[in-house]
Amino acid sequence: MAGALPARWNRIVKIGLLAGSGRLPIILRERVTFHHCLDLATWPRPLGAVQAICQTMKQAGCEALCLAGAVDRQRFHDLDEGGAWVAQRAGPEAGDGQLLDALIAYFEQQGFKIRGAGDVSPSLRTPAGVLTGALSFDPTSGLVRARTLGQQDVGQAVIHCGETLWLYEDAAGTNTLIKRAGEIPAAVKTLFKAAKPQQDLRVDMPTWGPETVRAAAQAGVRTLIFEAEKTLALDLDEALDQARHQGLTIVGVAP
């Protein structure tokens, strides 16, 4: 057996999870043993108590934080000292992205490292390549369109219907976009989804999964193009299984 190891090799980073709603934090907890988990849905205080959240995670011994899942912005009130810092940094007109950036800045200022869902569970990241089916066109222009939409903080996905029609995602989300596409009689429909170019990829990566594939199949969307590495595939193998059995094509395009 080895002799004494240099201390730096024994360094263990204790990662805590700040879990919002949706499937992502559930999957993460199945896959990753977090040092502590704070479920924001059952956290008894308003989400403006940011300093209290920090203290809880520190008392639990966490050195790094992973933020995952959706958080209802309406619950960001009754600010404590930390919440006030975040609100001031974000500014009065802050969008969701800016508020999140300020929150991250606060956690880092308090000494936490930030780990993305794709860092603690890299197998969640959409891999590059034709994942199933076959691709017969260059997906770049559609992805550029999705990115441009993201830059405007509107949505992260677009659907190409037939030759000339493009549908754009809005605040209602990707599944609503896909349902809208279902009402268009075009024969060839393709979904493109990409990360917002300006977003902090350690938090709030765009996600997709079996539900997306199911909705796409129903709506006649036969090809789904995702930005590889910068999107998260929830239950990738199940999603590909479904796509194979429905004859859909799924492609991850390297950024």
Added chain:
Amino acid sequence: MAGALPARWNRIVKIGLLAGSGRLPIILRERVTFHHCLDLATWPRPLGAVQAICQTMKQAGCEALCLAGAVDRQRFHDLDEGGAWVAQRAGPEAGDGQLLDALIAYFEQQGFKIRGAGDVSPSLRTPAGVLTGALSFDPTSGLVRARTLGQQDVGQAVIHCGETLWLYEDAAGTNTLIKRAGEIPAAVKTLFKAAKPQQDLRVDMPTWGPETVRAAAQAGVRTLIFEAEKTLALDLDEALDQARHQGLTIVGVAP
């Protein structure tokens, strides 16, 4: 809803699994719904009955085959017409790799497409990046050494112990290599594992997983470097969990 779709969009590729032994085919069956599965361990005929295997998969309606898991070469006897074709193509002095290549050629000649485990389940592929811990040196030379070893069809992994000692994997496999490293008192030990440059990556990709991490931790190997995309990580998240809690560093290096 969409109107009639072009027939090519409704094309479903029916993939069958030829399952050898070990954890890989078990994981694949958990993750992927195969059209048919032929378990080679319980297949009542000798593995030389390659034509019979083909017929079984064709009768089940399979159009593509995924080969996964280890196969005992000693069972390749009592050749039927297909087996004889494979043996002749491989030649009398064939190593494992050449025999496998000939087998693949036979299946393809019979009209099957070949799909790798990393194709039907891309989340099995080791992702690129520092997956946990921190890397303080350039891993290239160790990986080159592992690849050179693979080129000689000896093994696929090497361990660097201290400054000058390198241990090489042989037919006994990676875990035995790691145990040997445990008997060396060097403070810094690093494992490198890469695909053989000449091997068909659709079959027989090198694998690693939680067992590798456990063995490494016990043997004082604190850093594990794998070739990304060209190695398969069985139970990646569990493996990273273990590495985090043991303070090990795991890195996927893009080829």
